[in-house]
Amino acid sequence: MVISNIYLAIVLVSGLTMAHICWASSVSRWKLQYLIPTNAARAKVMEPPLVWNKTLEDFARSYAKKRALDCKLQHSESPIYGENIAMSPGDLSATAAVDFWLTEKLDYNYGSNTCKDSCGHYTQIIWKDTKSVGCAREKCRNGGTFVTCNYYPPGNVVGEKPY
Numbered sequence: 001m002v003i004s005n006i007y008l009a010i011v012l013v014s015g016l017t018m019a020h021i022c023w024a025s026s027v028s029r030w031k032l033q034y035l036i037p038t039n040a041a042r043a044k045v046m047e048p049p050l051v052w053n054k055t056l057e058d059f060a061r062s063y064a065k066k067r068a069l070d071c072k073l074q075h076s077e078s079p080i081y082g083e084n085i086a087m088s089p090g091d092l093s094a095t096a097a098v099d100f101w102l103t104e105k106l107d108y109n110y111g112s113n114t115c116k117d118s119c120g121h122y123t124q125i126i127w128k129d130t131k132s133v134g135c136a137r138e139k140c141r142n143g144g145t146f147v148t149c150n151y152y153p154p155g156n157v158v159g160e161k162p163y
Contacts, residue, residue, distance in 0.1 A: 027052055033094035034135045034149060038125055041102050045126050045163045056081065056134025056150040064136040064148050071140030082130065082154030084121045085147065092145035094137055101125060113161050123162040127155025 027035070031052050039049035063076045073087040086097040101121035108119040124130070135149035155162060 030094060030137075031057075031135075034098055034133065037095055037098040037102065038133060038149075041105075041122075042126050047126055047128055047163050050130060050133045050151075053132035053134045053152060056132060056152060057136065058134070060134050060136035060148045060150045061138075064138040064146050067146040067148070068138040068140045071142050071144040071146055076148070076150075078150065080152070080154070082124045082127070082151035082156065084124055084149045084151075087140075087144060087146050089142075089144045092137070092147055094135065094147065097137070097147035098125070098149075108162075110161065120156050124151055124155045126162050127151070128161075128163045129153050130155050 035050065035052060042049060059076075059078070059081065067074065067085075067087075071087055073085060075083055075085060084097075084101050086092060086100055102125065104115075104117075104119040104122035107116040108114075108122055109116070130151045130153055132152050133149055135147070137145060137147045140146055
């Protein structure tokens with residue numbers, strides 16, 4: 001059983017790697033900075049990879065431009081998309097933002113479906129029903145960086161497990 005799970009994980013990660021190589025011609029490098037760590041985390045819990053969604057990207061870009069004026073760590077309050085946001089007083093790469101959200105895995109207890117502190121960013125990334133993502137990153141007027149990713153369908157449904 002353990003060997004078959006390890007084998008399945010290797011196959012999934014290998015498949016994701018090949019998919020990312022194939023996407024390289026149609027998905028820009030900056031989009032891969034979001035997709036690669038996101039889909040690697042999803043593979044670890046046996047969830048299929050997310051695809052890039054231009055509509056979500058446009059929504060994220062519009063909101064990031066708005067937040068670039070003040071760099072406030074404030075959600076867009078979108079009623080139809082899930083959302084993760086991050087802000088740094090300096091430079092923050094796309095990969096670093098996703099990696100930061102994924103650190104919340106340590107706070108999530110699958111058995112009780114509870115968070116020790118905060119784990120909503122992590123659970124949104126790995127949410128079983130989410131199929132697509134679009135993100136944006138903007139330099140703020142104050143020198144900081146604002147990063148946002150939107151997800152569809154949204155996750156973090158109260159009472160449901162993420163996977």
